[in-house]
Amino acid sequence: MLTMTDSSSVEGSAQALGALIADLVTSLEPELVAFRRDLHAHPELSRAEVRTTAVVVERLRAAGLAPQALLVTGAVCDIGPQAGPVGEPLPRLGLRADLDALPVEDRCACAWRSTVPRVAHACGHDLHTTVVLGAGLVLAALHERGLLARPVRLFFQPAEEVMPGGAHDVIAQGRLAGVDRIVAVHAEPKLDAGQIGTRIGPITSASDTVTVTVTGGGGHTSRPHLTGDVVHALGQVVTQVPAVLGRRLDPRSGVNLTWGAIHAGDAPNAIPAIGTVSGTLRCLDVRAWEQAGQVLREAVAQVVAPYAVGVTLDHHRGVPPVDNDEAVTAELEAAARAVVGAAGVVLTEQSLGGEDFAWYLTEVPGAMARLGTGTPGARRYDLHQGDLTIDESAIAVGVRLLAGLAAGVLAEAG
DSSP, X not given: OOOXXXXXXXXXXXXXXXXXXXXHHHHHHHHXXXXXXXXXXXXXXXXXXXXXXXXXXXXXXXXXXXOEEOSSSOEEEEESOSBOTTSOBOOEEEEEEEOOOBSSOOOOOSTTOOSSTTOBOOSSHHHHHHHHHHHHHHHHHHHXXXXXXXXXXXXXXXXXXXXXXXXXXXXXXXXXXXEEEEEEEEEEEEEETTOEEEOSEEOSOEEEEEEEEEEOOOEETTOGGGSOOHHHHXXXXXXXXXXXXXXXXXXXXXXXEEEEEEEEOSOTTEEOSEEEEEEEEEESOHHHHHHHHHHHHHHHHHHXXXXXXXXXXXXXXXXXXXXXXXXXXXXXXXXXXXXXXXXXXXXXXXXXXXXXXXXXXXXXXXXXXXXEEEOTTSOXXXXXXXXXXXXXXXXXXXXXXXXXXXXXXXXXXX
16 A cells, blocks of 8 residues: 655655655555566466466556556556646657566576476566556556646556567557657666666667578589588578678678577488578668668578579568667656666667567657666676576666656756
8 A cells, every 4th residue: 555645745846756756666665576576476478478467457456547458468557647738638658568478497596486387587577567567556646646747658568578579469459559758677687776777779689580491402422513512502601691791781780690500411421402590680770670681682592592502581570679769768867867866877788689669669759778687796697597586676766767757757967
């Protein structure tokens, strides 16, 4: 239950509003920590987040809100004024969380470790969901007191960890309508709890999967001239195609093609009839990402052309880069300074990991911040590993950040 300060004591200043938000978060923090632990203990895979959706919806309804279910799993929830003084629609700020876990074994040394074999919240989505839920509860309290000037939509999105991701589902169902900006936070074990990382422009990479299949007639290794040498052709694809991309696309785009699996043949003295190589294509620039498919097709065809083999290319477009909007990032940084001070806001590095939050940013401006989850002086964990452990003080920091942003609690630069 929230312990609320009387609204008459709130003078309307950003400082007073920030103090009220901090008090509300302090009141909520034990519940939110328990909520996150419950999610961690009951992880669900992509598009199967039935229980996770249910507990989020139940808590929002208990706060007097009216969340709306998405098709299959996930939910959205509107908070705040629905229209302006003369009835005109007000643009909404979107706060996005992702619900799904990963198919990995939980090796967390905690009492709330996963109860589901080979499924774990190893990317911090339990944290993201808890932070957006907590921000929603705080914003609902502010709205009851007439202290929330603009409407907010909470997004509890399914299926971030698969392609095509749940962002497609949300957009296709029209849930982004009326939202003019959207923000998200992502767990970052490299930063201490109490630090917030931001960056203008690409913060994550485009991420595509690429499979090249080479076919030939097969034959004896003593007579390679009588058949298409599949293995040799695959070797050329592995070494030459990434080099071609590096010369045909702007090197500033961070294009990277890395192979992860190669399969061909079973015997040392037999040339196989088929072989495949698979990997990921990553890129930090949207324009280069859009060009990469054509360059990739041309490179594969030209590289294998001398070897009398057949070739097919399966290029599956995954996600574009998360390209943080300059104005939204500036507002997010100002909200972060109000929570952790100027020293706590740091320039975060770019990542070649993929994130389907990027699809929202192809529709509306937005930004993602990295929320520090490391314990100062302690071991650093990594995302997508079963032993991921977060410093739970990050929950309150994230809730204050998103609630303050939505309520307009911004610190001056300096």
